[in-house]
Amino acid sequence: xxxxxxxxxxxxxxxxxxxxxxxxxxxxxxxxxxxxxxxxxxxxxxxxxxxxxxxxxxxxxxxxxxxxxxxxxxxxxxxxxxxxxxxxxxxxxxxxxxxxxxxxxxxxxxxxxxxxxxxxxxxxxxxxxxxxxxxxxxxxxxxxxxxxxxxxxxxxxxxxxxxxxxxxxxxxxxxxxxxxxxxxxxxxxxxxxxxxxxxxxxxxxxxxxxxxxxxxxxxxxxxxxxxxxxxxxxxxxxxxxxxxxxxxxxxxxxxxxxxxxxxxxxxxxxxxxxxxxxxxxxxxxxxxxxxxxxxxxxxxxxxxx
Amino acid sequence: xxxxxxxxxxxxxxxxxxxxxxxxxxxxxxxxxxxxxxxxxxxxxxxxxxxxxxxxxxxxxxxxxxxxxxxxxxxxxxxxxxxxxxxxxxxxxxxxxxxxxxxxxxxxxxxxxxxxxxxxxxxxxxxxxxxxxxxxxxxxxxxxxxxxxxxxxxxxxxxxxxxxxxxxxxxxxxxxxxxxxxxxxxxxxxxxxxxxxxxxxxxxxxxxxxxxxxxxxxxxxxxxxxxxxxxxxxxxxxxxxxxxxxxxxxxxxxxxxxxxxxxxxxxxxxx
Numbered sequence: 001x002x003x004x005x006x007x008x009x010x011x012x013x014x015x016x017x018x019x020x021x022x023x024x025x026x027x028x029x030x031x032x033x034x035x036x037x038x039x040x041x042x043x044x045x046x047x048x049x050x051x052x053x054x055x056x057x058x059x060x061x062x063x064x065x066x067x068x069x070x071x072x073x074x075x076x077x078x079x080x081x082x083x084x085x086x087x088x089x090x091x092x093x094x095x096x097x098x099x100x101x102x103x104x105x106x107x108x109x110x111x112x113x114x115x116x117x118x119x120x121x122x123x124x125x126x127x128x129x130x131x132x133x134x135x136x137x138x139x140x141x142x143x144x145x146x147x148x149x150x151x152x153x154x155x156x157x158x159x160x161x162x163x164x165x166x167x168x169x170x171x172x173x174x175x176x177x178x179x180x181x182x183x184x185x186x187x188x189x190x191x192x193x194x195x196x197x198x199x200x201x202x203x204x205x206x207x208x209x210x211x212x213x214x215x216x217x218x219x220x221x222x223x224x225x226x227x228x229x230x231x232x233x234x235x236x237x238x239x240x241x242x243x244x245x246x247x248x249x250x251x252x253x254x255x256x257x258x259x260x261x262x263x264x265x266x267x268x269x270x271x272x273x274x275x276x277x278x279x280x281x282x283x284x285x286x287x288x289x290x291x292x293x294x295x296x297x298x299x300x301x302x303x304x305x
Numbered sequence: 306x307x308x309x310x311x312x313x314x315x316x317x318x319x320x321x322x323x324x325x326x327x328x329x330x331x332x333x334x335x336x337x338x339x340x341x342x343x344x345x346x347x348x349x350x351x352x353x354x355x356x357x358x359x360x361x362x363x364x365x366x367x368x369x370x371x372x373x374x375x376x377x378x379x380x381x382x383x384x385x386x387x388x389x390x391x392x393x394x395x396x397x398x399x400x401x402x403x404x405x406x407x408x409x410x411x412x413x414x415x416x417x418x419x420x421x422x423x424x425x426x427x428x429x430x431x432x433x434x435x436x437x438x439x440x441x442x443x444x445x446x447x448x449x450x451x452x453x454x455x456x457x458x459x460x461x462x463x464x465x466x467x468x469x470x471x472x473x474x475x476x477x478x479x480x481x482x483x484x485x486x487x488x489x490x491x492x493x494x495x496x497x498x499x500x501x502x503x504x505x506x507x508x509x510x511x512x513x514x515x516x517x518x519x520x521x522x523x524x525x526x527x528x529x530x531x532x533x534x535x536x537x538x539x540x541x542x543x544x545x546x547x548x549x550x551x552x553x554x555x556x557x558x559x560x561x562x563x564x565x566x567x568x569x570x571x572x573x574x575x576x
Binding site: 045048049050051052069070073074076080081082085087088089097098100101102103107149 | 395396397401402405571574
């Protein structure tokens with residue numbers, strides 16, 4: 001769906017995006033992670049033909065960008081760096097204007113316009129908002145409107161940059177459910193975010209950008225693979241320590257970290273010796289650990305020389 | 306797309322407020338003239354004002370002459386400066402481009418909507434001028450002869466035709482302003498900067514016109530021939546400056562629109 005080769009963007013002497021090879025497959029929910037200033041937004045803008053690449057190539061739905069932008073982008077819904085709308089018009093009027101924009105081929109039949117707009121508003125939970133102008137909307141409502149605009153043309157690929165910005169926890173949950181529903185209906189989703197938890201809950205595939213370079217691109221499960229150690233919580237920690245002598249790597253109160261990747265066997269051993277087990281399972285790395293290990297300090301941290 | 310742009314422009318309250326304000330000044334002038342009956346001496350003040358006391362139909366042209374030096378260019382620069390930069394500011398430019406709307410198509414639609422604004426503004430000012438002039442100032446019968454700027458008489462038909470020409474000429478001159486502002490609008494992401502930049506160029510041009518030392522430059526300054534539409538009311542019509550004005554504006558419009566296109570279609574949209 002998205003494939004880039006050695007994609008690079010320089011602004012003067014600053015290299016914002018450095019030789020990035022993205023590979024987003026059909027059916028993915030791709031989490032594009034990176035700290036603020038790591039080049040996420042510039043990459044997304046290049047994918048959509050807004051910013052011209054310095055070198056490298058982009059393929060979107062199998063077509064070259066920006067050359068084929070006019071043919072491809074009508075199958076792509078996107079939200080880039082927050083929503084945009086005319087403040088003096090209502091959300092509905094904004095969507096109607098957007099729906100009427102573009103070449104005849106891209107914009108769809110006029111008589112279905114009201115219906116398309118109503119459907120998009122309904123999907124994001126704004127159907128009852130009425131004639132209120134957008135400038136009176138809350139941040140969360142604007143975000144929803146931006147999402148409605150992206151959904152307007154029933155895209156095959158959805159490119160979202162920080163879609164849950166400004167939403168409350170219920171709103172985030174709703175949007176997540178909506179995205180999962182769209183994904184189940186066959187939409188590929190490219191989600192750019194700096195919120196690790198959000199990506200961890202939603203995505204199937206992850207790419208991590210650090211200071212312009214793509215340092216990881218893998219299925220989420222690979223990144224969360226078990227570490228070969230087992231985590232045990234037991235009120236009889238001292239007894240367990242004695243029993244497993246040498247296999248315990250770390251003890252913190254009731255919690256033991258035991259070498260060995262067979263929790264079932266470990267459990268049987270502990271119970272057979274009369275040691276009570278409160279909790280037991282394979283240790284998994286969290287996405288956060290992986291990402292923090294791989295990336296340097298935050299990009300918006302500026303230290304004196 | 307053009308339809309959408311026109312809808313955006315004319316559904317915006319600001320557009321109509323601007324046109325309303327444009328009409329206010331000539332109307333105030335007409336009221337003052339009607340009450341006091343004191344016209345400027347011939348050769349002083351805005352063109353035609355001395356003539357309108359006897360014949361109100363000329364006030365359409367007089368109204369144009371009143372708003373032409375400052376108010377009309379300001380209005381046009383505001384609307385044209387807002388075209389691309391305004392979309393950038395409200396964050397809608399990127400969504401239009403990924404809709405997708407081709408960049409050339411967007412620019413052309415914006416240009417058409419600005420041109421529509423210029424035409425509507427000029428026509429409304431001329432229409433209001435005519436109406437107010439007939440109502441408040443000397444309302445000789447329409448068929449009565451009018452004294453031309455050269456002193457001879459013009460028939461009502463001649464006046465109507467020449468007024469139409471003058472309206473066209475003023476509209477074309479304003480297209481030059483629109484081209485400057487549209488170009489600047491593709492350069493900056495701030496609508497105000499684009500508008501102010503365009504006005505700065507116009508004010509600079511008007512200033513240079515008053516300085517003898519810049520005589521060599523004067524034939525090429527954008528505002529040089531703006532008021533030449535007065536020549537249309539000489540008898541016979543003095544075409545020289547009018548034609549030069551059209552040619553000069555044509556060059557400005559072509560070059561600036563070319564520059565706007567070249568800049569906009571290759572630039573990184575980071576707004």
